[in-house]
Amino acid sequence: MHKSRLGTVIIDCQTDDLEREARFWGAALGGRVPTGEASGRYLDITGDAADPHVILQKVEHPSWIHIDIETDDIDAEVRRLEGLGAILVEKMERWTIMEAPSKHRFCIIGVCRDGFDEKANLWE
Amino acid sequence: MHKSRLGTVIIDCQTDDLEREARFWGAALGGRVPTGEASGRYLDITGDAADPHVILQKVEHPSWIHIDIETDDIDAEVRRLEGLGAILVEKMERWTIMEAPSKHRFCIIGVCRDGFDEKANLWE
Numbered sequence: 001m002h003k004s005r006l007g008t009v010i011i012d013c014q015t016d017d018l019e020r021e022a023r024f025w026g027a028a029l030g031g032r033v034p035t036g037e038a039s040g041r042y043l044d045i046t047g048d049a050a051d052p053h054v055i056l057q058k059v060e061h062p063s064w065i066h067i068d069i070e071t072d073d074i075d076a077e078v079r080r081l082e083g084l085g086a087i088l089v090e091k092m093e094r095w096t097i098m099e100a101p102s103k104h105r106f107c108i109i110g111v112c113r114d115g116f117d118e119k120a121n122l123w124e
Numbered sequence: 125m126h127k128s129r130l131g132t133v134i135i136d137c138q139t140d141d142l143e144r145e146a147r148f149w150g151a152a153l154g155g156r157v158p159t160g161e162a163s164g165r166y167l168d169i170t171g172d173a174a175d176p177h178v179i180l181q182k183v184e185h186p187s188w189i190h191i192d193i194e195t196d197d198i199d200a201e202v203r204r205l206e207g208l209g210a211i212l213v214e215k216m217e218r219w220t221i222m223e224a225p226s227k228h229r230f231c232i233i234g235v236c237r238d239g240f241d242e243k244a245n246l247w248e
Contacts, residue, residue: 006153006175009133009191013226021226027208028193029130030245048243051130052176063227065189067133069152084151102137102145103187119172121154
């Protein structure tokens with residue numbers, strides 16, 4: 001048995017100034033706007049801790065948005081989703097990239113937001 | 125004064141079978157999978173009512189994901205976001221399409237999910 005649910009909304013930005021994009025999205029969504037981390041690839045503008053996290057990621061590919069599914073067992077969740085028709089694209093150290101039948105790419109990550117134990121979906 | 129927050133995650137699908145895509149995403153995210161609405165343009169696979177809704181939309185443009193901001197005052201929210209640097213793309217009857225400085229398009233919609241009054245961000 002394991003659990004999973006929608007964990008994160010990743011705003012992938014092809015940009016030369018991730019901090020500028022984060023200022024907008026942080027203000028738009030009522031999230032915090034971290035500073036001093038602009039050299040990094042990620043900026044977390046999460047607002048309400050109970051909501052899915054919203055993270056900006058600096059990317060080389062065109063800008064888009066993707067989602068992460070958080071789970072307490074990445075391998076089991078990948079197998080479950082393969083059974084539903086998703087394809088494993090790449091297994092990274094801390095997450096796994098998959099592709100849905102609809103061709104959207106998404107990631108499977110560890111538990112990241114509050115309330116997981118009580119609220120996540122249980123898969124037997 | 126008005127309020128707003130992240131309201132919906134829209135999985136835009138360029139597909140000939142929206143119901144098939146909804147079966148996957150509903151099973152993946154633990155949401156309900158509505159049937160008998162496949163002639164429509166939208167399928168709501170929302171799981172936990174307190175989370176942002178997840179809706180599949182049949183589109184002609186390439187598949188991607190966009191977000192909606194829910195608000196109790198669309199006009200005021202559009203003005204607020206214009207002040208932050210977003211551009212008004214098109215005003216529809218029930219929602220307004222905007223474009224962020226990061227070039228992501230998103231929509232401003234009415235209140236759609238549980239807990240809005242208590243949890244949404246208040247803008248003075």
